[in-house]
Every structure is written in structure tokens, then in C-alpha cells.
Amino acid sequence: MKQATQVKDADKKQIYNRLPYYRTAVLLAAGTGILLGANTPAKSALDIYSPTHKFVRSEDNIYSANFSWGQFINPKLDLLAQAQEIDPLLLIQQDKTYGYINRQGRIVIRPKFDEAFDFQEGRAAVRIKEHWGFIDLNGNLIIKPQFDSVGPFSEGRAWVVVGMKFGYIDLTGKIVIRPQYADAQDFSQGLAAVKQGKAPHEGYGFIDCSGKVVVPLTLNEVTNFSGGLAAVNQLGNISYIDPTGKPLISLRLYNSGIYGDSDTFLFYEGLAPAIVDKDLNYGYIDKNFKFVIPVRFNWEKDGPPRRFSAGLLVIKLAGKYGYLDKANTIAIPPQFEMAMLFSEGLAAVKIAGKYGYIDRKGQVVIEPQFEEVNVFSEGLAAVKVGNKVGYINRVGKLVIPAQFEYNSSFDSMFKKGVAKVYLNGKPAYIDSMGNFIWRSK
Incomplete structure (x- = not known):
């Protein structure tokens, strides 16, 4: 195995930039999950890297079982791992080391790692010195640090990097697909996108969990499978394929840069944007690839494609x-x-x-008064009051005083009764009453 010290510094930096590995596609301006302010530029879909996120998926893409988040129990996991999916541990940092607490604020795994990320499928990636391995929910180093870089477990597989090559391991740490690819993504619905060759936009395809090539590595760019579909770019045109690689659409859709804007091509609430020409005119198609919203928008004039939410689509007309x-x-x-x-x-x-x-009728229910805001989650929304962040309820009352620092990269949304906030430049966790669960020393 090629050691990290043998990898060129520039190459190591390239690998390291893939971390943290939990990728959340966030739509700025008309998107969710991030505070949006007056000075925030209106951009298209963007990859935000955060140690507290899993990759945002379409409504159909909830692991291999296609259950909703609240119902999900993965039969591949042991009981402890299943319990963690429902009541996850929280990542903390003390001084320069990382550990984990439970949702009552008790330290469960003491801070001792040089770097660490959230648990997924009962495993969390941790770094000790130059190498990455995985711990279990008791903090046991179940897969010893030996990799230059790693990804999260998804459907029982995690990508790993050894000597600039990507392969996959199983939950025990066994290499089940030898490192051989120039790039690799998480498994989704039984398939993972991989890339061969050094050219930036060629050599993509899909493999199954055994490593068998299911879709030949001849595509220019791809997205992960979602709802039985993946968007692919071949010779400048976007189309959709099924898990066998069979084309499912006769429309010739224009490539606006699928790799950088992969969220653009996903189906949300049964509809996906379809860019039809080099001028970036677009409409929306259903899963039968029929136009439900005809081509009436232009990327430069009306802004980038956005996604449906609660049956509604944010549009921009005449500014x-x-x-x-x-x-x-x-x-x-x-x-x-x-x-x-x-x-x-x-x-x-x-x-x-x-x-x-x-509200959905367009009636103002909370008067405009904030410089920056977040979406509602569990009945609360983060808002910026002066230079501090607090939380309002659904009638606009400030129920958690504005006392936290604004940090544009942090996730201020409540999840299962807990939100991450910042004080004195350090992260902390609060409950829905505003009580501190844990604060950095």
C-alpha cells in the first residue's frame, strides 16, 4: 500500500479538498438550509461541504429501501447502528481534537481525533495523524487508519483513496473493490458513479456493489441515481438512463455543466428542469419526460433552474x-x-x-424586519437581529433571544430538537427552548 508520505503535496491537497465528505447541494437565493442575506449573490446550485450533513437527495432517493426519513430502518445495520440513525451522536471539537456527545450533552466518545465526521451506517470517519479510518458507536477503532482519504458509508460501502486511486471497503474495512479509479462517488440505489482516466470530463460510468461495471465508463459526466434515474452528459447533451444504462429520454437536453450543478437535473416532487439549447432556455419535465412546464425561462434572464417545493416553484420575471x-x-x-x-x-x-x-396564498404572516433568515424547521427559524442570530416561531415571536454569532457556513436549522450555534467563534448545541446542551470550553 502506498503511504501518504509518498503522495505529492499538491495531490494530497487535491484529495484533502474532498473533505469533509458530506456534500449538501444548497440552492442559494431560492434555496434552503443556509442563511440568506442582502449581500448574498444569487447563484445556481452549489456544493457546500459540512461535517453535519448527508448529501441532499430527491424525494425518492432515501437509501436503498426508499422509505421516508422517519420510517427508515436499514436491515443491513446492527441494532445499535439502527438506533443511532434515529438518535444520532453529535460531533464536537475541544481544543484541537474531535469527539462525540449524546443529545443530552454527555460525552460518549472523548475528543481524541485529529479530525472526524458524522456517523453514517454505524461508522464515523476519523483521522489520526495522516491517515483515515473508522470508529463504531462505542468509539472503537474498528477500521484502523490507513487511507489517504475516505467517504461516508452508503449501502454498506465507503469509497477510500490509496495512492491517488479510489476503491471501496465494506463495514468491516475489507477492500471489496480495489483502488483503481480516478474518482468515485457514494453508492445510491445499488450503483456508484466512478471515473477512469485523468481528463476532467470523460470516463464516467457506474459499478455495482461487487465492482462489476454496469454502465460503461464512456460518459462525460453523471449524477447519482435517484428514483431509478441518473442524468448523464455525453458529447454535450444531457439525457437520463436507467440502472442498466438504457436511455430513457428522446429529448436532447443541453449540458450546462452537470458536474458543478448536478442538483439542477434531479427530480423534485416528480419534476426536473430541462435545458433545451445553448442559450440555456428551459422548462420542466415529468418522469415520463413530457414537458409539464413549457420552455419559458432563460438561465441568464430569469436565473438558474430551481426546484419545486410544496407544489410551488420560485420564479423570476421582470426582475x-x-x-x-x-x-x-x-x-x-x-x-x-x-x-x-x-x-x-x-x-x-x-x-x-x-x-x-x-403563506401559500402569498399573504404576509411575519412582517419583513430581518436582514437575514433561514427556513423553518421544527417550528423555528433562525433570523439575524443586529449582529446576532436568534430564533422565531411561526408567528414571528423571538422565542430564543438573538445571542449567537452569525456564521454563513453553519447549519442553524433544528434537527430532532437540536441546533448547532456559535459563541465566541466556537460551536455549541442548543435545544428548542434555547438551553445549551453543550458548549466548547
């Missing part, structure tokens, strides 16, 4: 934002300076330079 429904009818007329996706029945909109919230 103003509004909402379109799946019947191609204007549901809420464009009138806002900015608009975000609906979450828990409310959406943040910008009026006269301030953010407030509207």
Missing part, C-alpha cells in the same frame, strides 16, 4: 420573484426582491430590503 404551480399557473405573482422555498407552510421573502415570511 421580481414569485411562485408558479405545477399547472403552469402563477400562484403568487412576482413582487418580491428575493424568495425562498416553502418549508412547513411558510416561505421567506424580501420586501424593501428586509426579510419576512408569507
Whole structure:
């Protein structure tokens, strides 16, 4: 095995930049999961790397069982790992080392790792000096540090890097697909995208969990499978394939840069954007590849494709934002300076330079008064008041005082009763009442 010290510094940096490995595609401006402010540029889908996230998936792509998050139990995992999926441990940092606490704030795995990431399928990647391995939920080093870089476990497999080559291991650490690829992604619905060759946009295809090539490595770019479909770019045209590699669409869709904007081509609530020409005009197709929303938008004029949420799509017309429904009818007329996706029945909109919230009828239910906001999650939304961040409830009352530091890269949303916040430049966790569960020393 080639040791990390034998890898060139530039190459090591390239590998290291893939970490943290949990990739969340966040749509800025009309997206979710990140505080959006007056100075935030309106961009298309963007990869945000965070140690507290899993890759955002379409509604159909919830592991191999296709259950909802609340119902998910993976039969491949032991009981302890299954319990962790429901009540996960929280990653903490003390001084310069990482460990884990439970949701009551008790340290379960003491901080001792040089770097660490969240648990997935009962395993968490940890770094000791130059190499990566995995621990179990008791903190046991179940897969010794030996890899230059690693990815999360997904469907019983995790990608690993040895000497600049990507392969896969199983939950015991056994190499089940030898390192041989120039790039590799997580398994999704039984398949993983891999790449051969050094050229940046060629040599992509799919393998199964045994390493068998299912879709030949001849594609320019690909997305992961979602709902039985994957978007692929071949010779500048976007199409969709099934898990056998069979083309499922006769439309010739234009490639806007699938690798950088892979979220653009995913189906949300049964619809996906379809860019039809080099001028970046687009509409929306259903899973029968029929246009439900005809080609009426242009990337440069109306902004990048966005996704449906709660049956509504954020649109931009004549410089103003509004909402379109799946019947191609204007549901809420464009009138806002900015608009975000609906979450828990409310959406943040910008009026006269301030953010407030509207309901699905377009009625303002929380008056515009905030410089920056987040979407609602578990009945609470983070808002910026002055230079501090606090939380409001669904009627706009500040129920957790604005006392936390603003950090544009942190995930301020509540998940299972816990949110991550920052104080004095250090992370902390609070409950839905604003009580501290854990604070960095």
C-alpha cells in the first residue's frame, strides 16, 4: 500500500479538498438550509461541504429501501447502528481534537481525533495523524487508519483513496473493490458513479456493489441515481438512463455543466428542469419526460433552474420573484426582491430590503424586519437581529433571544430538537427552548 508520505503535496491537497465528505447541494437565493442575506449573490446550485450533513437527495432517493426519513430502518445495520440513525451522536471539537456527545450533552466518545465526521451506517470517519479510518458507536477503532482519504458509508460501502486511486471497503474495512479509479462517488440505489482516466470530463460510468461495471465508463459526466434515474452528459447533451444504462429520454437536453450543478437535473416532487439549447432556455419535465412546464425561462434572464417545493416553484420575471404551480399557473405573482422555498407552510421573502415570511396564498404572516433568515424547521427559524442570530416561531415571536454569532457556513436549522450555534467563534448545541446542551470550553 502506498503511504501518504509518498503522495505529492499538491495531490494530497487535491484529495484533502474532498473533505469533509458530506456534500449538501444548497440552492442559494431560492434555496434552503443556509442563511440568506442582502449581500448574498444569487447563484445556481452549489456544493457546500459540512461535517453535519448527508448529501441532499430527491424525494425518492432515501437509501436503498426508499422509505421516508422517519420510517427508515436499514436491515443491513446492527441494532445499535439502527438506533443511532434515529438518535444520532453529535460531533464536537475541544481544543484541537474531535469527539462525540449524546443529545443530552454527555460525552460518549472523548475528543481524541485529529479530525472526524458524522456517523453514517454505524461508522464515523476519523483521522489520526495522516491517515483515515473508522470508529463504531462505542468509539472503537474498528477500521484502523490507513487511507489517504475516505467517504461516508452508503449501502454498506465507503469509497477510500490509496495512492491517488479510489476503491471501496465494506463495514468491516475489507477492500471489496480495489483502488483503481480516478474518482468515485457514494453508492445510491445499488450503483456508484466512478471515473477512469485523468481528463476532467470523460470516463464516467457506474459499478455495482461487487465492482462489476454496469454502465460503461464512456460518459462525460453523471449524477447519482435517484428514483431509478441518473442524468448523464455525453458529447454535450444531457439525457437520463436507467440502472442498466438504457436511455430513457428522446429529448436532447443541453449540458450546462452537470458536474458543478448536478442538483439542477434531479427530480423534485416528480419534476426536473430541462435545458433545451445553448442559450440555456428551459422548462420542466415529468418522469415520463413530457414537458409539464413549457420552455419559458432563460438561465441568464430569469436565473438558474430551481426546484419545486410544496407544489410551488420560485420564479423570476421582470426582475421580481414569485411562485408558479405545477399547472403552469402563477400562484403568487412576482413582487418580491428575493424568495425562498416553502418549508412547513411558510416561505421567506424580501420586501424593501428586509426579510419576512408569507403563506401559500402569498399573504404576509411575519412582517419583513430581518436582514437575514433561514427556513423553518421544527417550528423555528433562525433570523439575524443586529449582529446576532436568534430564533422565531411561526408567528414571528423571538422565542430564543438573538445571542449567537452569525456564521454563513453553519447549519442553524433544528434537527430532532437540536441546533448547532456559535459563541465566541466556537460551536455549541442548543435545544428548542434555547438551553445549551453543550458548549466548547
